[in-house]
Amino acid sequence: MLAAEDAAEVQRWAPVSDAEVDEPAEAEAPPLLLRLSHLAEVLAERVDDVPEGERRAFFHILDSVLADGGQSERDAVATGFLESLMAAADRGFDLRRVWHELGTHLRQYCRDWNAFTGIQSPDWMRSA
Template sequence: MPTPPWFSQLLEVSDVLAAKHRAYVADWPGDPEDENDVPPLLLRLADLGQVLAERSAELTPEQTRQVFRILEEVMTSGSEYDGTAVATGFFEALLNAWDNGFDLRAVWDDVGPESRAYCLAWNKFGGVESPDWMR
């Protein structure tokens, strides 16, 4: 499946995200001569969620807001495939990072309503009590 245009916009937000994505794709055991032989979108988004959590201090507040704006747009207006990849890839990786010490509260105000709803539902599904600041 081809990479959706919004994913390129996401990478253009930050050199940190773009550089990590290039490294992730370069390590993919596919055919390096085939530009379409890349990891599935869900895996690439999970990697970016982890990168954002690990290196959030390297993004400006505006870059962080822009990342979450793009992802919220996909969640609300993208295809079902893309929205599911964002939810189960990026946001589940971000919640996992929160479980491991990432300060999710620091970026929570930038997370859009549909994305927040998914995170809250995922917490509920997993038996994780969401703190008041998430609601």
């Protein structure tokens, strides 16, 4: 489901065909940060549509990128995905539903983000 949503988001970024040359214009993918932000929003809205095993695999990849990826990839995971997921939690998404599925680096970033923004992380975040 997340892969399909990502593909649809990339397609939405594709420019409209140029009618004069009768060929599709070259597609340009949105920046990774925006793609991951979109996926966080979709996940928060449709968490039950993504099987737990698939969520865990996705979070494992993001955790690995946050730990060992290049700077732009780490920024995309942190700012794009995690901060969007935290914002969804502020709007009512129950982050506890997936907290146990997040890897060590993802959880630590969430706690660090709370500290940076002056919010005390709840007990369930600190005990994990």
